[in-house]
Amino acid sequence: MTSEAHYYEQFRENVAGRANVETTPELxxxxxxxxxxxxxxxxxxxxKIEPWEPASTSVPVLWRYRDLREHVLRSVALVTPEKAGRRVIYLNNPGRRDVSAAVGWLYSGLQVMNPGECASTHRHSASALRFIMEGQGAYTIVDGxxxxxxxxxxxxxxNGTWHEHGVDAAGTPCIWQDGLDIPFVNAMEANFYEVHPExxxxxxxxxxxxxxxxxxxALLxxxxxxxxxxxxxxxxxxxPTYEALQRLCGATEGSPFDGVLMHYINPITGGPVMPTIGASMQMLRPGFHSRAHxxxxxxxxxxxxxQGHSVIGGQRFDWQERDIFCVPSWAWHEHANGSATDDACLFSFHDLPVMHALRLYREEALHDHGGHQPVAASR
Amino acid sequence: MTSEAHYYEQFRENVAGRANVETTPELxxxxxxxxxxxxxxxxxxxxKIEPWEPASTSVPVLWRYRDLREHVLRSVALVTPEKAGRRVIYLNNPGRRDVSAAVGWLYSGLQVMNPGECASTHRHSASALRFIMEGQGAYTIVDGxxxxxxxxxxxxxxNGTWHEHGVDAAGTPCIWQDGLDIPFVNAMEANFYEVHPExxxxxxxxxxxxxxxxxxxALLxxxxxxxxxxxxxxxxxxxPTYEALQRLCGATEGSPFDGVLMHYINPITGGPVMPTIGASMQMLRPGFHSRAHxxxxxxxxxxxxxQGHSVIGGQRFDWQERDIFCVPSWAWHEHANGSATDDACLFSFHDLPVMHALRLYREEALHDHGGHQPVAASR
Amino acid sequence: MTSEAHYYEQFRENVAGRANVETTPELxxxxxxxxxxxxxxxxxxxxKIEPWEPASTSVPVLWRYRDLREHVLRSVALVTPEKAGRRVIYLNNPGRRDVSAAVGWLYSGLQVMNPGECASTHRHSASALRFIMEGQGAYTIVDGxxxxxxxxxxxxxxNGTWHEHGVDAAGTPCIWQDGLDIPFVNAMEANFYEVHPExxxxxxxxxxxxxxxxxxxALLxxxxxxxxxxxxxxxxxxxPTYEALQRLCGATEGSPFDGVLMHYINPITGGPVMPTIGASMQMLRPGFHSRAHxxxxxxxxxxxxxQGHSVIGGQRFDWQERDIFCVPSWAWHEHANGSATDDACLFSFHDLPVMHALRLYREEALHDHGGHQPVAASR
Amino acid sequence: MTSEAHYYEQFRENVAGRANVETTPELxxxxxxxxxxxxxxxxxxxxKIEPWEPASTSVPVLWRYRDLREHVLRSVALVTPEKAGRRVIYLNNPGRRDVSAAVGWLYSGLQVMNPGECASTHRHSASALRFIMEGQGAYTIVDGxxxxxxxxxxxxxxNGTWHEHGVDAAGTPCIWQDGLDIPFVNAMEANFYEVHPExxxxxxxxxxxxxxxxxxxALLxxxxxxxxxxxxxxxxxxxPTYEALQRLCGATEGSPFDGVLMHYINPITGGPVMPTIGASMQMLRPGFHSRAHxxxxxxxxxxxxxQGHSVIGGQRFDWQERDIFCVPSWAWHEHANGSATDDACLFSFHDLPVMHALRLYREEALHDHGGHQPVAASR
Structure with missing residues (x-):
């Protein structure tokens, strides 16, 4: 059989309703x-193009802050904001290096800025958020x-707002996490970029x-x-977010998969903060270990x-404050608070607004093993 | 001319496009x-049925709390909640006595309850709210x-929720204002009433x-x-409502007609709290006197x-804390804070959600006299 | 007992949760x-103001076209459109004479126009529709x-559109039914009226x-x-309406209460044609007799x-083509096609968009007597 | 400079607000x-990941039916529907071979079926449509x-509906075009596939x-x-589609870019037929040549x-009935009817519902050259 024929043969499935054509020289x-x-x-x-279920090309990754922080800080000496545009170390999922994504179509990076620095104003079709990790005096300007x-x-x-980030001269070096849908908007072939004329x-x-x-x-x-x-x-x-989670803890058991989880909303619509990126915060009660879904x-x-750990796709990831990790589409995942006395809180951003808007959301609970994944290996 | 003919003649208008038919014996x-x-x-x-603009049958009224309070309290001795259903003194607009409305199609009353009392549970198609005026220990149960x-x-x-009001045994006599759309739902011939079986x-x-x-x-x-x-x-x-108003004062001039006005919302939709009744709170800055609309x-x-005053339909009404007043549809109105040092806050409920849903809302600013009504008489 | 006391006594109900206060001189x-x-x-x-269920002030009425037609035509000789504004005989429900309504808050009238006549252009907050009954050459102009x-x-x-009705000079005398929500918009104290400046x-x-x-x-x-x-x-x-009903007859049994019923829609939203008035057409198959609801x-x-008959509130009304009848809120009603060979079609307009928008819609099927009302009397 | 350094250098831009970091050994x-x-x-x-504007990886392609038809028919002899799953020749954009797309994230193919044949029932998260090109007796079953x-x-x-295609035994060989969003749903890592158990x-x-x-x-x-x-x-x-276009021609000039264009809608919402794929039909009047956008x-x-031609990305494509062509994202395009006497109609399907739902739609008219692209070459 030729290698050409071999190529075609690899996708055959001997299942009614699936393609199962023998490769002949005539074909x-x-x-x-x-x-x-x-x-x-x-x-x-x-x-090949109609799989039985999604198989993400992303892999679960944990980025430890203690690993990344020094490299982020080192960039201050290496490049200026003017030359770099933005002084950011981005998170590069091994399965998504072609699109510079942290997971799926989501980009994330750690940006550092010194007191008195300020990035230039720009806008783009990608939507973005930044989550402050450390430092005093950070500010952002959005459309004035x-x-x-x-x-x-x-x-x-x-998407489309003029924005710039800076740190007050009286502040301290600030580090934050950026979250964007750059890879997605690129994939949709709809990304525009503009530098503010001034x-x-x-x-x-x-x-x-x-x-x-x-x-x-509840007032507008x-x-x-x-x-x-x-x-x-x-x-x-x-x-107010932490207070809201604490209050909600008094009123609900929460989700077996996520503990006490709240979604940040647009107060005018009750919907997600942006059309393509949602953001959430969840509280894991002391000792809480979620079931997998x-x-x-x-x-x-x-x-x-x-601090605590998550099991993602059968792999255990131990995390501490400021660590970042990702969960690919359709990967089993569960979260555990490592403390018996203190709550743990996870901030997250995701493309669930897209999945819901396009009616592509699907969810499944793990029923085997008491709802917990067998763990392949700690990492 | 017969009285019958006289009747018909009274509505004639000598304007093109309006009815102007001479009444003859043949007609x-x-x-x-x-x-x-x-x-x-x-x-x-x-x-008659197609007026040039609305002429409300309601009149502006101010109900002074110092007048009503003693009568409300007196009802405690006069009737029991069991016999009265609810021990309420309702506000009866002189122009709307036929439908027992405070203004337009809105009902309002002052209810009093002693510690340890509790009204029976019922539900109805009318929607309701209650605003607490004085006392400790009041509670309401809605659908559990x-x-x-x-x-x-x-x-x-x-509308449709099982509800009951009460005051804890350890509390004090409580007085609150009820607001309902009973007259409206009756007018719509859609009111149902049910007493809880238990x-x-x-x-x-x-x-x-x-x-x-x-x-x-902004979290759900x-x-x-x-x-x-x-x-x-x-x-x-x-x-949190008062805090929100104070914060908003720092960010906006507010409306020339209403000062700093916020609407209570359904956090899931950003819309009004109920389909037929909206509720709002506004802050009049010290010394603020609004323009009329x-x-x-x-x-x-x-x-x-x-404390302060409002001019409604050309009539001045001086108000203090706990007073209640009404503004009929299409009546000119303006509000003034009577203090040069303290803010004043007005709670209101209204049928604006109905006007908006049915596209019947219309608004007009007064342009004459510097935006202020000539005042006919104080009351 | 004084007549005043008698008045108060009449509304007492000896039911837990209802008002049942004995009228004393002190009270x-x-x-x-x-x-x-x-x-x-x-x-x-x-x-009184919180009834157990709605009791409409409207009564069921059938207006026979053979009764009204000659009077409608006679108005042509009696008044000009210029003097009358519109030459209309309106339907006056005995229970709603105070608001000139045909039923509930809905107005209806029969308008006649001769070839070459044209009413002047006006607009108002009331919404309207007209249904053509006879004649050639009728036209309407709406916002150009x-x-x-x-x-x-x-x-x-x-609501708010400039409109005028006319009949081409080459046409024949035309009669149509007007349907408006004038009484409702008046009740809402929101009616404005304007004659076109030209x-x-x-x-x-x-x-x-x-x-x-x-x-x-399904194209926009x-x-x-x-x-x-x-x-x-x-x-x-x-x-196309009649064709659509015929097609739908081939695909559905229809409703036991209404036969094959379709609602006219706004093609951009799938919702009712106007916010305050809906319109529908239903086909009663040969021999069909609906159940009551x-x-x-x-x-x-x-x-x-x-031709056929309807039973409304226990009263039978026999109808023929062009007859008009009304069903008040919460009145039992059922319809029967009088022919064993031909279908019958009922056009209707109603305030159901209001009931749905304000969440006041409620429906009940008659379960007794095989779903049919005992008939009190033919009329 | 090392090749590694060369790699990094290639993306530098000497523009304020863009990355312009010199690659040093230290870096x-x-x-x-x-x-x-x-x-x-x-x-x-x-x-690289934040381009100034989208640059699609797809190229414009015209698939001539006279080229493809014989190959499609030949597949009947080569494979059975049972073995092939579906007997389809798919359109493979040279720039999108990795995802088997016709353009962007859209899949398209030509399917052929003989009388009496019927594909097995399946369902998937991808949404699909089929457009009939030739033959008698084709049918589709969707959820019964x-x-x-x-x-x-x-x-x-x-998405999610059980469906199967077939041709009646009394029919003729049928060919149709399939349109799906398989590549998109795969990219979203959300594709599920299921064969009907029976x-x-x-x-x-x-x-x-x-x-x-x-x-x-306008009836529901x-x-x-x-x-x-x-x-x-x-x-x-x-x-009815062709009739609607003809009627609309009598009421509008249409769009300078698209002639008389209508979108197929969901009659219940007025929105697109599916959340991820829209479909449209446009009529180019005799002699009409659109401007480019x-x-x-x-x-x-x-x-x-x-018949006629389109200019896409500066390239001219002459088309006849049954030909298929694609327009990539952000590519200039204009259409011309080749006949001075007959209208031409273009069916299209697209991902515009996605672009609109996610607020990624942007449009631009060509202002130079009288609104027409210079044509590089005919193809």
Whole structure:
């Protein structure tokens, strides 16, 4: 058999309803003929392109902050923000190096900025958020709204908004995690990029006015004309988030798979913060060990508080505060708080809004082994 | 001319496009003939039923709490909750006595309850809210969710929910304002009423679980299955509301007609708390005197904090904390804070969700006299 | 007992959870005192304003076309359109004479126009439709769109649109039924009326362009900017409607209460044609006799085709083509086709969009007597 | 300079706000170090992953039916439906061979079936449609609803529906075009595939009941409980579509870029037929030559009627009835009817519903050269 024939043979499945065509010399000649017309025989690829269930090309990865932090800080000496555009170490999933993704179609990186530094203003079709990891004095300006930022706060810079990041001269070096859908928007062949004509934008509103305007408890300002497809509450603060989780702990058992999990929302619609990226925070009670489930959609986690471990695709990952890890689409995953006395909190961002909007979300609970995955190896 | 003819003549208008038919004996005979068939000639009523603009049958009224309070308290001695159903003094607009409304199609009353008392559980198609005016220990149970209530808190008991009100034995006599759309739902010929088969319902959740679950700042619990047409956050507390207004004051000038005005929302939709009744709270800065405007829809105000006056339909009403007043549909109105040092807050409920849903909302600013109404008389 | 006391006594109910307060002289004095403050005791009216279920003030009525037609035609000689505004005989429900309604909050009338006549252009907050009963050459212009109209076609003139009706000089005298929500919009105190400054509007589009643009089968024109709250397909033609009902007859049993019933929709939203008035057409197969049900909301029917009878609130009404009848809110009703060989079709308009939008819709099937009402009397 | 350094250098841009870091040995060492931790320096890839505007990896292709038809028919002799699963020749864009796509993330193929043949029933997360090109007797069954199909009809088999295709024994060999989002759903790592346990499904409704139920002109059946995210009108027939286009021609100039273009809709929502694939039909009037524009999103066209040419990305493609061609995302394109006397119609399917749902749609008109592209070469 020729290697050409071998190629076609590999995808055959002997199952009713699946392609199972024996490769003959006549067929190989036919296939070659089809290629001349930019065409092919479906049965040669059908089983490959219609898998029984998703098999992600991403692999689970844990990025330890103690590994990355020094390299992030080292970049300060190596490059300037002006030359680098943004001084970021990005997370490169071994299975997604071709698209520079942390998992699936999601990009993530750690950015560092010194007091007094400020990146130039730009905008792009990719949507973004940044989650503050350490430092004092960080701020972000989005379409003229300036937000001051502290640890575990996160801020949106949605599709099409002019935005810039900086650190006050009176601050300390700041590190934060960026989350974007650059790989996805590239894949959709819809990414545009623009540098602000004046490189920086003016602050046009009172500092933190978005918080003052939109963070009321079930209250919206009269006559707001907001009709953009993303949340006007650009900043989500850690303080009220942690309080909300604690309150919710008093009212619910939570999910067996996720503990006490809340989704950040657009207060005007109750929907996700941006059309393509959702963000969530969950609390694992002391001693809580979730059961395993899997679902479509990719997630990047950051440990906002505490320590513990997750089992992802049968592999155990031990995490501490500030570590980052990812769960690929349709991978089994479960989370455990490592402390018997303190809660642990996981921040996450994901493409679940896309999965829901396009009706591609599917979820499954693990029923075997008491709902827990056999663990292949610790990492 | 006969009195019959006189009747028809009164609606004539000598304007192109309006009915202007001279009443003749022949026509009167014709009209009589039509009556036999349950019919009439449109031109005899057209100008009456198609006014140039709305003329409300409600009149502006101020109900002073210092007048009503003693009468409300007196009812405690006069009737029991068991006999009265609910021990309520309702507000009876002189123009709406036929439908027992405070204004337009909105009902309002002041209810009093002694410690240890509890009304029986019922439900109805009318939607309701209660706003706490004084006392300790008030609570409401809605479909098994028990809410504890303090001054300036308000609670929803939406269309179709089992609900009961009570005061803890350890509390003090409590007075609150009820707001309902009973007249509207009656007018729509859609009101149903049911007494709970066991007269009281069980509390099925942790006390104040609705607050614990739904009052996060731009956060919603994962996997909530809420699909009812009203807010799951049954209770709206005064503390975070006042804080939100203060914060918003730092970010906006507010409306020239309403000062700093926020609407209570259903956190799942960003829409009104119930389909037929909306609720709002506004802050008038020290010294603020709004400009006048008018709009379709009826509103009942309660002074949550401070003192001042409103001019409604050219009439001045001076108000203090706990006073209640109403603004009829399409009546000019403006509000003034009477203090140069303290803010004033007005709670209100209204039928604006109906006006918006049915596309009947219209608004107009007063342009004459610097935006202020000439005042006919103080009252 | 005084007559005052008698008044209060009449609403007492000896049922737990209902008001049942004995009227004493002390209480009567108290009630008088409350009146001074524009207030009252709820328990004196609670049972009246919170009925166990809706009791409509409308009564079922059948308006026979053979009765009304001659009177409608006679109006041509009696008044001019210029003087009358519109030459209409309106249907006056005996229970709703105060608001000139045919049933509930719905107005209906029969309008006649001679060839060459044309009413002046106006607009109002009330929404309207007209259903063509007889004649050639009728047309309506809505915001510059001219629609030609034949028997059983109907046309929308929604809230706020400039509209005028006329009959081509080459046509014949035309009679149509008007349906409006004037009483409702008046009740909501939201009705505005305006005569076109030039009394007539220009036709700004090709004749019947709305049909050409919006009547595709599950097709919408690219890039339409339509964002009004009503259907852009102003005219709904009888031909495709009848065909659709016939086709649907081949695919469904239909409803036991309504036979094969379809609702006219806004093709852009799938929702009702206007926010406050819905329209429907139903086919009763030969020999079909529906079971009885009742629901909230008021309906006006016109017999578009065939003959038969309806039982409404226990009363039988025999109808023929062009007759009009009404079903009040929460009245039991059932329909029967009087022919064993031909189908019958009922056009209807109703306020169900309001009932649904405000969540006041409720429905109940009659279970007794095999689902049929005992008939009190023929009429 | 090492080849490693060369690699990094290639993406530098000397523009403010873009990455422009000189590659030094120290940096190369740093980059290597980062790789150990599954990380990288953003500035080495930033300009690559954040392009100024989309550059599609797809190329414009025209598939001539006269080329493909014989090869499609030849497959009948070469493989059975049982062995092949489906006997399809798929269109393989030279730039998208890795994902077997016709353009972008859209798959398309030509399927042939002989009378009496029937594929086995399956379902998958990919959404699909088929457009009938030739033959008599084709049918499709979707979740128990059987649809008969003629030339230029198309049928939906949405995400998750059981479906099977066949040709009646009394028919003729049939060829149709399949359109699916298999590549997209695979990319989203959300594709599931299932063969019906009994290989075939029962027909559970009258033949063509979906058409009978849902194809009324602006009419929907009462009480339909349809809440699926796709259109219940599975079949869209050519006859009423062509009539609608002709009617619309009488009411509009149409778009300068697309002529008279209509989108197939879900009649319940007015939205696209499926969440991930939209379908459209456009009429080019005799002699019409559109102006050029470009937009995000990928499109596959089939010539339903007539002949002409399109210029895509500066390349001219002459087409006849049944030819297929594609327009990649953000490629300039314009269409011309080749006849001065007959209209031409283009059917198309595309991922515009995705672009709109995720707010990634952007459009631009060509302003130079009178709105027409300079043509590089005919093909």
């Amino acid at each position: 190989v000649a036919y296939y070659r003929e089809l290629e001349r017309f930019e065409a092919g025989a479906l049965w040669t690829v059908a089983n 709204h300036k937000m001051t930022l502290g640890a575990n706060d996160f801020v949106l810079t949605p 490189l920086h934008q003016a602050v046009g509103y009172p500092v933190d006015d978005a918080t003052a305007t939109w963070s009321g408890t 300002p009269h006559g707001h004309g907001w009709n953009k497809p993303y949340s006007p509450l650009f900043k989500y603060e850690w303080g 899997r679902h479509t959609g990719s997630t990047v986690y950051q440990v906002a508080k505490g | 009167v005979a014709y009209y009589r003939e039509l009556e036999r068939f349950e019919a009439g000639a449109l031109w005899t009523v057209a100008n 969710h028990k809410m504890t209530l303090g001054a300036n808190d308000f609670v929803l008991t939406p 007269l009281h319902q069980a509390v099925g959740y942790p006390v104040d679980d609705a607050t614990a679950t739904w009052s996060g700042t 619990p994962h996997g909530h299955g809420w699909n009812k047409p009203y807010s799951p956050l049954f209770k709206y507390e005064w503390g 008018r709009h379709t829809g009826s509103t009942v105000y309660q002074v949550a904090k401070g | 009567v004095a108290y009630y008088r005192e409350l009146e001074r403050f524009e207030a009252g005791a709820l328990w004196t009216v609670a049972n 769109h001219k629609m030609t109209l034949g028997a059983n076609d109907f046309v929308l003139t929604p 009394l007539h509007q220009a036709v700004g589009y090709p004749v019947d362009d709305a049909t050409a643009t919006w009547s595709g089968t 024109p690219h890039g339409h900017g339509w964002n009004k709250p009503y259907s852009p397909l102003f005219k709904y033609e009888w031909g 009742r629901h909230t909301g008021s309906t006006v029917y016109q017999v578009a085709k065939g | 190369v060492a740093y980059y290597r170090e980062l790789e150990r931790f599954e990380a990288g320096a953003l500035w080495t890839v930033a300009n 609803h059987k649809m008969t199909l003629g030339a230029n009809d198309f049928v939906l088999t949405p 290989l075939h499904q029962a027909v559970g409704y009258p033949v063509d009941d979906a058409t009978a139920t849902w194809s009324g002109t 059946p009462h009480g339909h409980g349809w809440n699926k995210p796709y259109s219940p009108l599975f079949k869209y027939e050519w006859g 470009r937009h995000t999103g990928s499109t596959v066209y089939q010539v339903a009627k007539g």
